[in-house]
Structure formats: C-alpha cells, structure tokens
Amino acid sequence: MGRKDFTYLEEPRIREQEWGHLRTPEEGKKVEADRDTYGTFYFRIPDGESAADVYDRVSDFFGTLHRDFEKSKYPYNAIIITHGMSIRLFLMKWFHWTVEEFELLANPANCDIVLLERHGDEKYVLKTPYINTTNPITIIRDR
Template identity: 35%
Template sequence: MKKTILYSSPYARTMQTAKAIHAELPGEVPFLQNPLIREWELGNLLNINNRTPQLKKEFKASGSFFYRYPNGESMADVYLRATMFYNTFLQRVKQQNRYEDVIMVSHSAFMHAFLTFMMQWPIDNKAKPKPFDNACVIAIDEVDGDYQYKQIFAPKISVTN
C-alpha cells in the first residue's frame, strides 16, 4: 500500500468516520486531528426570513461569501482555513515526499472552500458543484500540474417513516 496519512476534523461524527476508516488501514498509517478542517461555524444562524433590517443590510453589503454570521464565520474564513491547511500541512507532505496519499475526513462546506482554492475557482463561481452527498468520498488528483476531483462513492440513503 502507498504511504498514507489520515487527517480528521475534530468533530464527533467525523472522528467516528475517521476511526472506522483508520481501522481498515495498515497500522503504520498516522491518524491526526486538525481543527483547520472543521465545518463552517455558522454561529447564531438566524432564520433567514426573520433577520433584523440591520443584519439584512449587512448581509447584502458584504455578500454571501464575506458575510460573517454573528458568533460564527464567513465562507471567506473557511476558505482561509482551507488555504492554511494546504499551505501548512499538505505542501509540507508533498515537499517531504513522505506520503503519497492523504485521506481527509471533513465536511461539505470545508471541502467546497478547499476545492475552490485548489481548482482556482472564482469565489462567486455559479458553476461550482452542488453540495456533496452526505458521507461521500471524493478523490483529488494532480494531473499535469492541475488538480481534478471526482466523487467516487456516495452511500445509498433511504429515509423511511
């Protein structure tokens, strides 16, 4: 097996998933938590229809990417965390050539921010993909100096009452 390293968001459900994945990997695969890859913190997410006029004005003035929710983050903050993770951890992994595969157990909003950075999409990209399926697996590969991604697994989920 290729040299692999596993990173996980510290949130409970991602840690459960990461532990299940790690249990199926060879014992020498490092398993690390990293708070940079946690989910978007929406803070006091107010009912979108019941926001005060002042909050509506702030949202409109800053835009959906830059609007920082009260006691939370903007998507720009998440994007910044994604770039920090790439530049402080993944670049180092790549430069040291210690690992060939990186497994990251994270969250949809973080992965969208991460892909926006990696794929160099404009932040207002209307063509970016729909939200990822819950518990899906995506693969990001570097091909001829450019990054490509694809969803390689999505569990079949059925809801019954």
C-alpha cells in the same frame, strides 16, 4: 483495523463553519435566507463565520499540506475527511475558482467522496462530477 494501524491527524483548521449561538429553527431559516440573498462566500453568520473566514483556515491548512507533500517520507496519497463547506472551499483554493464559480456550486453532501487524481503532468483533475442545485456543471481548467 483500528486507529493504531495507520497514521492520522486531527486538524482543527478544516472543521465545520462556525454557525454562532444556538437559534430556533425559524431564526436559522432567516439566517440561511439572508445568506442566500447576500451570497454564501461573504455573508458572516451572526456570532459565527463567513465562508471567506473558513477559506482562510482552509488556505492555511492547504499550505501545510502542500509543504508536507514535498517531504520525501510523506505518503503519496491523503484522505481528508471534513464537512461539505470545507470541502467546497478546499476545491476552490486548489483549483483557483473565483467567488462567482464558488457561488454556482452546492456543498457536497455528508459522506460524499470527492476524488482528485494526479496526472503525469503533475496537474490534479477533479474526477468526481460536481453538481449544483439546478444544473450539472463541470469546471475544466488547467492550473
């Protein structure tokens, strides 16, 4: 099975967070420490993006996806392949998580599968357990 056997779209809005210019490993660790101190969502990486910037891109993509799902000929299922931060921000947007809830969660690891399942009441449920760095948490909310 190859690319010609299914429909796909490369979507630049859900690309990885921009980390700015190349840095030494020590400089990269300093940026990560500063971000951890300030907060992941609002901290803007020097010459790069904050998670809030990525959230704006993901939100724009989300709007397009929502409109596409309303089309009669759009597939019933979609597979979205992207980076951990973009997945985390997509889930934040989808489930209306607060910044505080976002900060409790870690990014999914590379190649992790995150499954959203649609129930008969047209609500989506996050079926994949979501783990932060210290404690498993479950955010249950009907929105």
